[in-house]
Structures are given as structure tokens and as C-alpha cells.
Amino acid sequence: xxxxxxxxxxxxxxxxxxxxxxxxxxxxxxxxxxxxxxxxxxxxxxxxxxxxxxxxxxxxxxxxxxxxxxxxxxxxxxxxxxxxxxxxxxxxxxxxxxxxxxxxxxxxxxxxxxxxxxxxxxxxxxxxxxxxxxxxxxxxxxxxxxxxxxxxxxxxxxxxxxxxxxxxxxxxxxxxxxxxxxxxxxxxxxxxxxxxxxxxxxxxxxxxxxxxxxxxxxxxxxxxxxxxxxxxxxxxxxxxxxxxxxxxxxxxxxxxxxxxxxxxxxxxxxxxxxxxxxxxxxxxxxxxxxxxxxxxxxxxxxxxxxxxxxxxxxxxxxxxxxxxxxxxxxxxxxxxxxxxxxxxxxxxxxxxxxxxxxxxxxxxxxxxxxxxxxxxxxxxxxxxxxxxxxxxxxxxxxx
Amino acid sequence: xxxxxxxxxxxxxxxxxxxxxxxxxxxxxxxxxxxxxxxxxxxxxxxxxxxxxxxxxxxxxxxxxxxxxxxxxxxxxxxxxxxxxxxxxxxxxxxxxxxxxxxxxxxxxxxxxxxxxxxxxxxxxxxxxxxxxxxxxxxxxxxxxxxxxxxxxxxxxxxxxxxxxxxxxxxxxxxx
Numbered sequence: 001x002x003x004x005x006x007x008x009x010x011x012x013x014x015x016x017x018x019x020x021x022x023x024x025x026x027x028x029x030x031x032x033x034x035x036x037x038x039x040x041x042x043x044x045x046x047x048x049x050x051x052x053x054x055x056x057x058x059x060x061x062x063x064x065x066x067x068x069x070x071x072x073x074x075x076x077x078x079x080x081x082x083x084x085x086x087x088x089x090x091x092x093x094x095x096x097x098x099x100x101x102x103x104x105x106x107x108x109x110x111x112x113x114x115x116x117x118x119x120x121x122x123x124x125x126x127x128x129x130x131x132x133x134x135x136x137x138x139x140x141x142x143x144x145x146x147x148x149x150x151x152x153x154x155x156x157x158x159x160x161x162x163x164x165x166x167x168x169x170x171x172x173x174x175x176x177x178x179x180x181x182x183x184x185x186x187x188x189x190x191x192x193x194x195x196x197x198x199x200x201x202x203x204x205x206x207x208x209x210x211x212x213x214x215x216x217x218x219x220x221x222x223x224x225x226x227x228x229x230x231x232x233x234x235x236x237x238x239x240x241x242x243x244x245x246x247x248x249x250x251x252x253x254x255x256x257x258x259x260x261x262x263x264x265x266x267x268x269x270x271x272x273x274x275x276x277x278x279x280x281x282x283x284x285x286x287x288x289x290x291x292x293x294x295x296x297x298x299x300x301x302x303x304x305x306x307x308x309x310x311x312x313x314x315x316x317x318x319x320x321x322x323x324x325x326x327x328x329x330x331x332x333x334x335x336x337x338x339x340x341x342x343x344x345x346x347x348x349x350x351x352x353x354x355x356x357x358x359x360x361x362x363x364x365x366x367x368x369x370x371x372x373x374x375x376x377x378x379x380x381x382x383x384x385x386x387x388x389x390x391x392x393x394x395x396x397x398x399x
Numbered sequence: 400x401x402x403x404x405x406x407x408x409x410x411x412x413x414x415x416x417x418x419x420x421x422x423x424x425x426x427x428x429x430x431x432x433x434x435x436x437x438x439x440x441x442x443x444x445x446x447x448x449x450x451x452x453x454x455x456x457x458x459x460x461x462x463x464x465x466x467x468x469x470x471x472x473x474x475x476x477x478x479x480x481x482x483x484x485x486x487x488x489x490x491x492x493x494x495x496x497x498x499x500x501x502x503x504x505x506x507x508x509x510x511x512x513x514x515x516x517x518x519x520x521x522x523x524x525x526x527x528x529x530x531x532x533x534x535x536x537x538x539x540x541x542x543x544x545x546x547x548x549x550x551x552x553x554x555x556x557x558x559x560x561x562x563x564x565x566x567x568x569x570x571x572x573x574x575x
Contacts, residue, residue, distance in 0.1 A: 050529035057514070058538060062545045093420060220475075223450055223503030234475070241478050332420045333452075333471060333482065344452055346469070361452040361471075369506040398529055 015043055018380070022051050026384045028125060029394035033371075033383075040379050045372040049365075053398040060358040064323025065091050066165060068358070073159035075362060076396040079118035079339035081110045081150065081162045086336035089244060090345040091165050094332045097299065102290040103167045104246035105283045109180070110153070110162060111245070111336075112276040112283075117146045118339030119227070119269040119276075122391040126266050127198055129385050130207045135194045142190060145183050152176040166300040167293025184281060188274075195270055208263035212374045212386025219260060222370040225363050226341025228390055231268045232260030238337040250282045262382075262389040298325050323353040340364050340391055364396040401445060401481065408438055424482040429468070432485050433495045439472060439481070440500055447472040447481060450497065453507035455515040459541045465489035466515060470497075487517065496522040514539035 021032040030051035036043040056071045063071070072083035085107050092099065120143050124136040147157040152175050154162040163169065172180075198204045214224070216232040229236055237254045239247040255271035257264030293300050297316045306313035319325060329351045335344040344361030367390065375383040401423070402416055412435075414425040427435045439447040451471040458465055464486035472481045487494055496519040497504035508519045509528040516537035519525055527534065536543065 050527075050531075053529040055538065058543075058545055218502070220449055221502045223501065236475055241475075330419055331424075333422055333480070335451075342451065344471075346452060346454060346471070348456060357456045359452070359454040359469075365506065365510070366503050370502070 020380075020383070022048075026129065028388055029392065029397075031368075031387075031392065031394065031397070035380070035383070037380065042375050042378055042380060042383055045375055045383070047368065047371055049368070050398055052394050056360065056399045057358055060355055062354055064353050065325075065327065065355070066320065067323070068355070069163075070159065070161045072360075073161055074395050075360060075399060076118070076339055076343070076364070076393045077158060078121050078391075078393060079114035080158065080160045081114040082118075082336060082338050083343065084160060084162045085111055085245070086334070086338070086343055087345060088163055088165050089336070090332060090334040090347055091327075093334050094330060094347060094349055095165075095299065095327055097166055097294055097296060099167055099294045100290045101246065101288040103292060103294065105287050106168055106172065106292065107163070107245045108247065108250070108283045109280050109287075110150075112280045113146050113149060115276050115337075115339055116273050117143045118391070119273050122339075122388070123198075123266055123269050123273075124194070125388045126208070126262065126385065127204070129388050130204050132198065132201070132204065135197045138190065138194050138197075142183075142187055145179065145187075149176055149179050149183070152179060164293065164300055166296040167291070169301075171292040180280075180284065184277070184284070188277060191273060198266070199270070205263065207382075207385065208266060208389070209261060210259070211262040211382040212378065212389065213259050213261040214370060214374050215260060218370070218373070219367075222373075223366040224341070224370070225367070226338065227268045227272060228260075228265055228367055229341065230254060231257035231264035233258055238335055238342050242335070244334075244336060246283075247279075249286075250279045252279050262385055265389045325353075327351060327353075335361065338363060340393065340396065341367070360399055362396045362399055364392050365399070368392050368397055401479070404442065404445065405435070405438075409435060419482075422480050422482050424484060426484050426486070429485045429487050429494050432468075432470075432483075433497065433500070436470065436472070436483070436497060437500055445474055445479075446476045447474045447479075449473040449475060450501040450503050450507075451480070453497070453504060453511060455511045455517055455539075457515060457539065457541045459489075461486075463488040463490075466492055466517060468494055468511070468517065492516055493518045493520055495520055496525075498522055513537070516540070 016037045018035045018037050020035055021027045022030045032048040034046040059071060060068050069084050069087055072087045073080040075083045120139045124139040127135040150160050150162065151157050152173055154160050154169060214232060216234050219229050219232045220234065225236065233256050235254045235256050240254060252275045255268050257268050301320055302313035302317055307317045327349055329349055331348045333344060333346050335342045341363030342361065343363060346359040346361065347355055348357040350356040375386055402414060405414065409431065412427060412431060416423060416425050439445050451473045454469050456467040456469060458467060466487045466489065468485045468487065470483040472483065485494065494517055496508055506528060508522055509525060511517050512519060512525050513527040513530050514537055
């Protein structure tokens with residue numbers, strides 16, 4: 001394998017330049033890759049990113065804390081609830097807010113649903129890129145059910161803006177609980193059906209095994225996190241290393257792969273979906289009673305009814321909406337396990353109404369730079385497959 | 400433990416350690432940055448082998464310390480995180496590149512250059528990454544306000560506010 005790659009370093013025949021992207025149906029997003037090709041083999045790749053850069057970090061410097069939540073939606077839009085809740089927890093850490101156990105468990109349920117939705121898209125798209133569209137259409141039905149649950153809780157589907165600093169905007173409704181129960185009952189069987197379409201499928205295995213591999217050492221050096229790192233055999237998961245939101249209460253395992261290739265990334269995500277289901281079952285089964293938000297008049301918006309009837313609620317409402325809430329000075333780094341890995345928020349507050357500086361540690365941005373190395377010497381069709389198995393999300397890449 | 404080891408290895412550096420929300424933060428002079436981080440990475444007992452994040456912060460009022468480079472390191476072995484800050488003056492925004500230690504630093508440094516104009520010496524390919532190549536300023540610096548100061552159609556006085564400095568008010572209102 002090693003000598004094979006080397007022979008492509010010193011190729012002296014005529015090379016063809018192929019422009020893959022920025023808008024190409026096989027890239028699932030706006031990325032450009034300028035590939036130097038020797039026949040079907042890739043000699044070098046030059047990724048260009050930034051096509052949907054929206055200056056989120058600059059925008060965040062002019063917005064009150066609660067108005068930054070919708071910005072985080074648009075990072076990894078396949079699992080926006082994780083981004084939203086991660087941001088709320090960052091502000092809670094800065095302000096020293098404790099949330100009730102019920103809020104923690106509700107957050108875990110929502111975040112794990114988001115993780116399932118995220119991994120379902122990624123894995124079914126790997127299927128599409130190998131020519132298996134069926135699994136994709138099956139799993140989009142299931143993702144739709146997750147989106148309906150978001151809709152029941154917050155009114156939105158894709159860019160959810162879910163939750164508030166200190167809790168949730170509303171408690172789980174009976175309709176939500178009905179939907180969640182039927183999802184938990186029916187999803188596992190359908191998921192295993194999807195799994196059986198691909199897991200031992202000869203064509204799928206031939207296409208994905210040894211496609212786009214990376215070693216554990218290189219992956220660590222490149223700053224990989226999340227399923228892509230775990231596929232190389234490193235069992236790093238923020239949920240276990242630095243438990244947040246009550247993850248220490250649940251019993252689940254971290255699946256790891258061996259070779260760090262496309263098949264391992266697929267398998268790790270498949271197993272993570274099963275583990276997420278386990279976590280949801282535990283959290284939902286032991287959902288504590290209590291309020292769906294912390295008792296925080298200075299941060300948590302009061303009920304509309306109270307705003308119209310009580311002076312105090314009106315004042316707090318006004319102060320929160322105008323962003324005039326007290327916030328301590330300090331700097332915080334907080335991270336959650338996002339769909340693609342460690343999603344970090346580096347927040348510096350100078351006590352003002354908006355952050356002095358906010359930096360998002362976006363897992364996609366950091367691991368996508370390994371892409372040229374991973375596809376060197378591979379076939380063009382494998383490059384497409386590698387990209388979809390890395391689950392590079394343009395929104396997260398470009399912030 | 401970590402600080403002791405660092406002080407033994409680099410006795411001349413004032414680390415100015417502080418703990419902010421559970422993360423140890425130290426300062427390192429910019430010319431010592433690479434040896435310090437290489438030591439943290441290669442020391443068998445510390446093994447800070449993961450560069451979590453690299454970014455910069457602009458403090459325009461802090462004379463000769465205008466830019467803070469912020470490195471977040473992580474040791475998976477000990478599950479220990481460390482934040483290293485290094486200050487560079489706006490007159491000479493230069494720092495050594497970490498690409499020799501961590502491949503992950505490549506794009507992070509390009510991003511920091513793109514938004515703050517920090518020159519990373521020794522970087523193999525220091526170009527803009529998210530913004531367009533022909534942009535001639537560094538947008539995350541504090542002197543670039545988010546709203547365009549030359550706009551005349553947005554008047555903060557309509558909203559009961561004083562208006563930002565440098566924003567000319569619409570002349571029509573003054574005539575009334």
C-alpha cells in the first residue's frame with residue numbers, strides 16, 4: 001500500500017485537472033476540490049472552502065446571548081438541537097446556572113434524537129453514493145419522525161432554535177410523548193432492516209472497505225474527533241470524558257473501529273444510533289418530575305400571560321429581550337459531542353450585553369483538512385464516498 | 400504537577416497561571432511557544448498530543464499586547480485540558496507556526512490569519528481560507544464594526560437610541 005502511494009508522488013505522465021464542485025450533486029454541499037488525476041487515480045487534491053461563510057463569529061459580537069442560538073442552528077444543520085443546547089450550556093456555565101434534573105434528561109433525549117437524525121443522513125447517503133437509494137428513502141421517513149418531534153417541542157424542523165438558556169420553552173406535550181413512544185417502538189426494527197440492506201452487502205463492502213483510510217496517529221494529529229476518530233480505534237467521546245447534562249447517569253458503550261476507513265465510519269455510526277436509542281430509553285424511562293426550566297427570572301423569559309398581568313414579569317421580559325441581563329466576566333471553553341465530534345464554544349465575556357469574542361470549534365473544519373491525504377492514490381468514485389462518510393457539513397465547515 | 404514540570408523545564412518564563420471555569424490557563428512568550436508546546440506534546444508523562452483549538456482575540460486597548468493567540472491543548476491520557484495564551488503586538492503580529500507539531504494547525508492558522516492577520520512564520524501555505532482571496536482587511540479585528548458606518552437608511556434615533564459613533568444622521572430628520 002505504502003509503495004503504491006509513493007509511485008503516485010513521482011508520476012510524470014500527463015495529468016488531468018478535474019474540478020469537483022463547488023456545486024456538484026456528489027459533494028452534498030458547497031465544497032470545491034481541484035483534483036489532479038492520472039487516469040482514474042487521484043494524484044493530489046486541493047480543497048477550497050468558504051462558499052457559505054456567513055461570519056457567525058463577527059455576528060455574535062453584536063448579539064445578546066439568547067439571539068446567538070439561531071446562529072448555532074446553522075452550523076451543523078443536520079443536528080441543530082445539539083448546537084443549540086451546547087450553546088445554552090456554555091452560557092449556563094459562564095453564568096453559573098444549575099438546571100433541574102428534568103431539563104438535563106430532556107436535553108439528553110433531544111440531543112440523542114438529533115444524533116440519530118445526523119447519523120441516519122450520513123449513513124444513508126453513503127448508501128446512495130454506492131448506488132443504493134432504497135435505504136436513503138427508508139431512513140428519510142424515520143428522520144421525518146424525528147423532525148416532527150422537534151416541531152412538536154419548538155415549532156421548527158431544520159433550524160430548530162430549540163430550548164432556552166435555563167431550560168426549554170415548553171414541556172414535552174402529550175403529543176410529543178406519543179410520537180416519541182411510537183418512534184422508540186417502531187424505529188429499531190426499521191433501522192435493523194436498513195442495516196441489513198448494507199452491513200453485509202457484498203457490493204457495499206467491496207466499495208467501502210479500504211476506501212479513504214486514516215491511521216489513529218494521523219487522525220489525532222489532524223484533530224479528528226467524533227465517529228471519524230472512533231473509526232480509527234480511539235475511544236474518545238466527550239459524553240464520557242467530560243460528561244455534561246447528566247450523561248454520567250446512563251449506561252452506554254462507545255463503539256470503535258479498526259482501520260478508519262469508510263466501512264468503519266459507517267459501522268461506528270450505525271452502532272452509535274443503537275447506543276443513542278439505549279440512552280433515550282433510559283432517559284425517557286427515568287424522566288424526573290419537575291419543571292422544564294430553571295427558576296431564573298433574569299435569564300428565562302416569563303410566560304406571556306404573566307408578562308401581560310404582572311409588572312415584575314414585564315420588566316424581566318423587557319430586560320431579557322433588550323439583552324440587559326447581568327452576565328459575569330470571564331472566559332469559558334465548553335464542548336459537547338456533536339454529530340461530527342467535539343463541538344466547542346470558546347466564549348469571552350467582558351460583562352457586556354454581547355460576547356466580547358465567541359469562537360466555535362467546528363469538528364468538520366478541523367478534520368476536513370485531512371481529506372487530500374486520505375484520497376491520495378484513490379479512485380475518483382472513492383473520493384466521493386470518503387467525503388460523504390466523513391460527513392462534512394458545509395454549514396459547520398464555513399461557519 | 401503540570402506547572403511544576405513546565406517551570407523546571409523553562410525556568411525563565413512567567414506563566415501567570417490562572418484557572419478560569421475549570422481550565423488551567425497559562426501565558427507563554429511568543430518566541431518560546433513552539434518549544435513549550437513541543438515539550439507538552441512529547442513529554443511522556445503529559446502527552447498533550449491533541450490540539451483542540453487555535454484562535455486569536457483582539458484587545459485593541461492593550462498596548463503591545465493587542466492580539467492574544469489562544470491554544471487549547473488536550474491530553475487524552477490524563478483527560479487534562481490546558482489553555483495557552485501568547486500575546487503579540489499589533490505592530491508585529493507574528494507567531495511561529497505549529498504545523499510541524501500538529502497537522503490540525505494548518506487550517507486553524509489559516510483561519511486565524513484570515514480573520515486577524517496574524518502572520519504564522521513557517522506555515523507552508525498561509526492564504527485566506529474562508530474569505531475571498533482579494534479581501535484587503537482582517538474582518539474580526541475590533542476596528543471593523545459589524546454594521547456599515549456609511550449607511551444612511553438606518554437611523555438609531557428611530558429606535559430610541561443614541562446612534563453609534565461615526566454614523567451620520569439622516570439630514571432630513573434634522574430639518575424637521
